[in-house]
Amino acid sequence: MTLYRYFCGAAFVLLSLHSQAQRVIPLQEAVLLALQNNATLRLSTDRIALADAKFRQVKEKSLPQIGSSLQVSRLSVLSPFELSMGGPEPAFALPPSSFWATIGLVSASKEIFSGFAEKSAHKSAELLTEATRLDAEKDRREIEYGVVASYYNIYKIMKSAQILEENMKLLDRKEQEVQNMLREGVLTSNELLKIQLQKSNLELSKVDVANAQKTALFNLATLLGLSEEVAVDTTLALGKQVHGKALELIEQAQTTRPELKANAVRMKVAENALIQTRSILYPHVDASAMYIYLNPNKNVIPASHTFLQALNLGVSVKYSISSLYASKGRIQEAKLNIAQAQHGNQIQQEQIRNEVFGLYTANETALEKVHVSEKALAQADRSYQLTDSKFRNGLLLSSDLLEAQSLLLQSQLNLLSSRVDAQLNYYKLQKALGNPIQ
Numbered sequence: 467m468t469l470y471r472y473f474c475g476a477a478f479v480l481l482s483l484h485s486q487a488q489r490v491i492p493l494q495e496a497v498l499l500a501l502q503n504n505a506t507l508r509l510s511t512d513r514i515a516l517a518d519a520k521f522r523q524v525k526e527k528s529l530p531q532i533g534s535s536l537q538v539s540r541l542s543v544l545s546p547f548e549l550s551m552g553g554p555e556p557a558f559a560l561p562p563s564s565f566w567a568t569i570g571l572v573s574a575s576k577e578i579f580s581g582f583a584e585k586s587a588h589k590s591a592e593l594l595t596e597a598t599r600l601d602a603e604k605d606r607r608e609i610e611y612g613v614v615a616s617y618y619n620i621y622k623i624m625k626s627a628q629i630l631e632e633n634m635k636l637l638d639r640k641e642q643e644v645q646n647m648l649r650e651g652v653l654t655s656n657e658l659l660k661i662q663l664q665k666s667n668l669e670l671s672k673v674d675v676a677n678a679q680k681t682a683l684f685n686l687a688t689l690l691g692l693s694e695e696v697a698v699d700t701t702l703a704l705g706k707q708v709h710g711k712a713l714e715l716i717e718q719a720q721t722t723r724p725e726l727k728a729n730a731v732r733m734k735v736a737e738n739a740l741i742q743t744r745s746i747l748y749p750h751v752d753a754s755a756m757y758i759y760l761n762p763n764k765n766v767i768p769a770s771h772t773f774l775q776a777l778n779l780g781v782s783v784k785y786s787i788s789s790l791y792a793s794k795g796r797i798q799e800a801k802l803n804i805a806q807a808q809h810g811n812q813i814q815q816e817q818i819r820n821e822v823f824g825l826y827t828a829n830e831t832a833l834e835k836v837h838v839s840e841k842a843l844a845q846a847d848r849s850y851q852l853t854d855s856k857f858r859n860g861l862l863l864s865s866d867l868l869e870a871q872s873l874l875l876q877s878q879l880n881l882l883s884s885r886v887d888a889q890l891n892y893y894k895l896q897k898a899l900g901n902p903i904q
Contacts, residue, residue, distance in 0.1 A: 490697045493617050496690055497903060500613045503691025510602035517595040524591040528584050530576040537569045570759035581748030586741035593735045600728035610903040614893045616686050620698045622886040623679045629878045630672050637665045657864040664868050704885045706892045712826045715899060719822045722900035729811040736807045740800035746793050749785040825895040832888035839881040846877035
């Protein structure tokens, strides 16, 4: 008795562990897990951080450049030097001699006009950061749909397994009926063999479906970044409908697709690059300030007023005459980059138009297939009921019954496939519209 309780307790623990390992993950949670653990999105996050760092570098370059230095030197004065401030005695004098000197320098400079290059560079860096964020949003949509497609395919596999199991139970009952009829001499053993062969074929199908389910669940766990076994929710709602006409959806996609938003940003980047290139045609104005400290002593702070101070403030204007004839090629290249960005955007707009329209018509076709499959299943079920009734009355052979049962099984699988395909087409259309998976 004690050993029996031990085995029961052990079995309970194993079943509990198995149920914990097979944790059911709802669809929305699966999407969130994939977004958190996906390596592609982590790479996109790194790209955004890199773009932010480059933007910061551009802003730092626009700050004033400040520098300082302190130097102690041994100077040899070869001729006398006097600095007079208008008084009878010189304010500062250096007789011919050798001495130590401390020289300090503090300077600051800032380009106050760069031909609009600084402003355009600042704007370009900001726009490139925004384009990188939009690229990451596109990656999010791809990952979301990938998880949803994997999830619904597993759902279809599991439901197919349930349909096969139900048909196996149906064949078990028919096998029992045929055995009874065989004992009564109503049927021959060949009729029983036909049903048993059909069962063997279903067993093979169940093995294939089980292997496919195991592989799909493992791939889903990998996609979610999990090491444990997972299970999907088999109570998914099917039949979400697309609202709106084809032209309305195409117009929506052209305003919400992250790729087109990124293209618009990159066209602005190309336009700013042209401004930067043209900046060489303008004069550049710099402002600078410099403070000089000269002390003929090794002491940084002298005991008496024996040092020289000077402050230099200046504004410089620079203009490259060669830019009038040596910048045409770069300007032409910048203009061609703008045209290339515009043409690339037009091509992508056409591709998105075709994609959305194709998915819209495919959605209508998928819904029609669901309607036809429902009708076909009702017909197959009615045909099977009539054939089964005639078989029980000895009016038909088991081959007729098995054919009706095969048609019923195929109709059930077709309806399941049509419903899941219609749902996946709905989500694929949402991705094409640039909408998040909901």
